[in-house]
Amino acid sequence: MSLSIIILAAGQGTRMHSALPKVLHQLAGRTLLEHVYVAASRLDHRQIQIVYGYGGKMVPETLAHLQADWIEQKQQLGTGHAVKLTMPTVPDVDNVLVLYGDIPLITFETLHLLVKAAGSNGFSLLTAYLDEPTGYGRILRDPSGNVTAIVEEKDATPAQKEINEINTGMMVVQARLLKRWLSELKNSNAQSEYYLTDIVEMAVADNIRVNTILPESITEIHGINNRAQLAEIERYYQLIQAQHLMRHGVTLMDPSRFDLRGDLEAGRDVRIDINVVIEGSVSIGNNVMIGQNCYINNADIGDGAVILPNCIIENAVIGAGCKIGPFARIRPDTRLADNVHIGNFVEIKKSEIGSGSKVNHLSYIGDSEIGKNVNVGAGTITCNYDGENKHKTVVGDNVFIGSDTQLIAPVSIGNGATIGAGTTVTKDVLADSLTINKLEHKTIKNWKRPGKKKS
């Protein structure tokens, strides 16, 4: 026996009021559907099939990287109809796990228990007790507590609406039985839909016991129907992530003002100040400090680095002991070796900077290779673009570049060279030389500035 996993994701999500299918909305930087997929794919399984519909190819194209088969449901005729579409590739001996693409916080642990509860020839349902069960299908039980049916809110009698045990929608059913029951579904109900939930009554008629389990936390079964719920789940999820980081040695100055939209691997004694957003895949060494309002996307930050407030770092490697900011922008394909200082209002793009070098004020360094222990003076600009092509600037070790220098690329500067302040460097510079532009310093004595005109 093996497990076939079905994720239902064909619905529009009308209440999102969005052109984007609901399952593509993001929670902590990942689509809702990916959250479900990640939990499900940890189970031992044969295959994952995802039923899509609203938005057409948008869902399978956006999530083409998932290891899943995509099944189109052109018309959303109900959950039973959706599951039926996936049956052709499911072997009779399998168990089938049905999940919803808009219930993102379901955990591997709960799903594992649900699979176990079904056994090899059975049926298990994930149910929950809600104070406010409105909208959900209700679980009907006989006097001895056995499940007898699920009744949808819209088909329920007033007495049934009082029941607060609900159907989360997630279930495991033996495939051979499921196929038979699905073929017998009718849509004679309030919504004229083929309800997957009707198979419960069929199971009971066939003397198949329906086992139920409860999730460990009620948040696991919260579906997203509107943007307010999405925001609520986002905050909840962020807090869970923050608590996890704090338990592993990260200080968050305020866990409610920290956002992780991806994966963060952090060392010990990392201190993260408020309003920091971390996206993609980020790793941070030990003893790193990150100041307020930093945005860090896909970066690798070495031990002891200090990122001062208001920095943006994207697709970059920051060496150990570097000091960045405040107000620095480190753009993609930048590699800073150890102990590099990048100061305020400095932009670095697609450049490598050697250890101990400093670019402390108001500079733009692009398409460059800068050696070790270089001092780049304030306002230095690599002029890397001629309007058509980008060109490279190469600076050797121990170079001193005076303030307000322009390096017109392609250009290279030899080791130990000195460039005077205000120089426009248009040719390659020899090692250990001094380069200055011929600038006359002229003084006119007793100079009178023009007075203000009388009106």
Ligand code: UD1
């Ligand atoms: C369903 C259950 C209800 C349960 C609730 C939990 C049925 C008949 N009812 O009701 O008992 O309490 O979920 O949230 O199953 N979908 C498709 N194709 C379709 C219809 C739905 O892919 O034709 C997908 C939706 O995108 C969604 C999920 O199935 O992810 C549930 O559909 P929805 O219409 O929200 O079902 P509910 O009426 O909420």
Ligand code: CA
């Ligand atoms: Ca729903």
